[in-house]
Amino acid sequence: MTTDEARGARPGTALPDGQPILETRELGVAIGGVQILSDVSLSVRRGEIMAVLGPNGAGKTTLFNMLTGLRRPTSGRIHLQGRDITDEPVFRRARLGLARSFQITSLFPSLTVLENVRLAAQAHLGGSLALWRRVRRTDPALDQARAALRTVGIADHADGPAAALSHGGKRKLEVALAIVGNPAVLILDEPTAGMSAEDVPELTEVIRQVRDTHGTTIVLVEHRMDVAIALADRMAVMHHGTLLACDTPDNVMADQVVQSAYLGEAL
Numbered sequence: 001m002t003t004d005e006a007r008g009a010r011p012g013t014a015l016p017d018g019q020p021i022l023e024t025r026e027l028g029v030a031i032g033g034v035q036i037l038s039d040v041s042l043s044v045r046r047g048e049i050m051a052v053l054g055p056n057g058a059g060k061t062t063l064f065n066m067l068t069g070l071r072r073p074t075s076g077r078i079h080l081q082g083r084d085i086t087d088e089p090v091f092r093r094a095r096l097g098l099a100r101s102f103q104i105t106s107l108f109p110s111l112t113v114l115e116n117v118r119l120a121a122q123a124h125l126g127g128s129l130a131l132w133r134r135v136r137r138t139d140p141a142l143d144q145a146r147a148a149l150r151t152v153g154i155a156d157h158a159d160g161p162a163a164a165l166s167h168g169g170k171r172k173l174e175v176a177l178a179i180v181g182n183p184a185v186l187i188l189d190e191p192t193a194g195m196s197a198e199d200v201p202e203l204t205e206v207i208r209q210v211r212d213t214h215g216t217t218i219v220l221v222e223h224r225m226d227v228a229i230a231l232a233d234r235m236a237v238m239h240h241g242t243l244l245a246c247d248t249p250d251n252v253m254a255d256q257v258v259q260s261a262y263l264g265e266a267l
């Protein structure tokens, strides 16, 4: 474990507010000789919510995969809290403070909601994953799990099976699993995907709560413009594998280049 990792659950908090916490520099990736992403230089400030959006095929998922370590870029670098993480595997990025949303499929459906989050907390704390271990008077993993469930607003469902949660409840559980280690940066891949329109405002409020109560920097990959506008301090618009604009929602919406990129493209 490095000094940064040993410093605790939120490594590198020495950077002041507003400073870049996550940066890509001239990031590119070619797959099978085809350039999928080119020259993406994105700077995410500490404590902001940034939405990455763009039409289908713009390169959002590819960028998400490179930030989280699932895919290696073929050019450019990625920096987290001033440290080059381009070649770091997923688990080391997590230890350095970068968390990503989990898929619903990674839940244990027959375990309770609380047990699911407690397992994630134990993994972060580096302890045993045994559910049957003796219950101690103080269990940091359990405390962290309960706190995460309160933040996302599903504490009332803690003792019920994860499988019994509604779709919206499961999306909140995904957020709880991702925040349980108190990450410095949280990357969410289309957090509202598959949700009914009436459930969306509640989840966007949960995401805002995570930032407001924990100061977590949040990058969400989104293709719903309404969600991005409602949540984001800044929006990064991708188009054909390049970064077209990165600015406040108002400025992005007024940007002629962005408008023409979206004309003729189904959102």
Ligand SMILES: Nc1ncnc2c1ncn2[C@@H]1O[C@H](COP(=O)(O)OP(=O)(O)OP(=O)(O)O)[C@@H](O)[C@H]1O
Pocket (backbone or CB within 6 Å): 031, 032, 036, 054, 055, 056, 057, 058, 059, 060, 061, 062, 063, 223
């Ligand atoms: N493994 C791959 N092999 C070949 N081409 C790929 C691969 N992965 C992605 N692409 C291509 O790269 C481009 C960007 O894809 P990506 O999935 O990143 O876009 P996206 O913005 O996430 O799209 P969507 O909103 O539809 O999910 C697309 O043209 C896609 O076909």
